[in-house]
Amino acid sequence: EVQLVESGGGLVQPGGSLRLSCAPSGFTFRNYWMTWVRQALGKGLEWVANIKQDGSEKYYVDSVRGRFTISRDNAKNSLYLHMNSLRAEDTAVYYCARGYYHYDTWGQGTLVIVSS
Amino acid sequence: DIQLTQSPSSVSASVGDRVTITCRASQVITSWLAWYQQKPGKAPKLLIYSVFNLQSGVPSRFSGSGSGTDFTLTISSLQPEDFATYYCQQANSFLSFGGGTKVDIK
Numbered sequence: 168e169v170q171l172v173e174s175g176g177g178l179v180q181p182g183g184s185l186r187l188s189c190a191p192s193g194f195t196f197r198n199y200w201m202t203w204v205r206q207a208l209g210k211g212l213e214w215v216a217n218i219k220q221d222g223s224e225k226y227y228v229d230s231v232r233g234r235f236t237i238s239r240d241n242a243k244n245s246l247y248l249h250m251n252s253l254r255a256e257d258t259a260v261y262y263c264a265r266g267y268y269h270y271d272t273w274g275q276g277t278l279v280i281v282s283s
Numbered sequence: 284d285i286q287l288t289q290s291p292s293s294v295s296a297s298v299g300d301r302v303t304i305t306c307r308a309s310q311v312i313t314s315w316l317a318w319y320q321q322k323p324g325k326a327p328k329l330l331i332y333s334v335f336n337l338q339s340g341v342p343s344r345f346s347g348s349g350s351g352t353d354f355t356l357t358i359s360s361l362q363p364e365d366f367a368t369y370y371c372q373q374a375n376s377f378l379s380f381g382g383g384t385k386v387d388i389k
Contacts, residue, residue: 202378204327204380211370211380211382211383212319212370212372212380212383214372214377214378214379214380226377228377262327268317268332268333268374269317269329269332269333269372269374270317270319270329270372271329271338273326273328275326276326
């Protein structure tokens with residue numbers, strides 16, 4: 168079964184850091200672009216960042232560029248989102264998803280709350 | 284950046300109704316337009332990709348159409364499990380989602 172499982176969410180103070188992880192299974196991870204999408208509670212979906220199969224290309228939404236870093240370790244079958252200088256407006260459920268042009272597999276999401 | 288505007292933002296419908304949701308782009312989109320369904324507390328689910336291609340396992344009552352800046356998701360006969368929020372998404376220029384359309388019970 169193709170699956171993605173996120174972890175690493177939690178409560179963090181403004182200005183703090185957090186690292187999210189995404190563990191894929193059931194498919195050849197190194198063959199796919201991977202993406203992070205977030206959703207503030209009760210709000211719509213927002214694309215955050217994506218990364219090419221070999222990690223050579225990375226793209227970010229303007230609101231996180233310079234603060235968040237997407238990375239992957241194909242040998243460890245893992246996708247990451249390093250989040251620094253967190254703000255209240257980063258509070259959301261963060262999903263990892265498979266694909267570039269569209270996302271055919273999603274994780275269950277991990278909740279990040281930025282609050283003092 | 285391309286902005287996607289969905290209409291309506293919400294619609295009340297009955298089982299068996301035909302429901303049409305529109306997604307209008309601020310610039311021309313060639314073919315990278317997808318539709319997702321999301322139920323409360325769950326991850327989005329891909330329904331349609333590349334404007335009109337039905338994702339494997341998705342019922343045929345869902346269909347997508349459109350070109351240029353105007354795209355449509357149609358549910359031909361609404362079923363109880365279709366009450367959800369629907370999002371369009373483009374990948375023509377960076378990536379972005381529409382604001383969502385909530386389909387609820389009349």
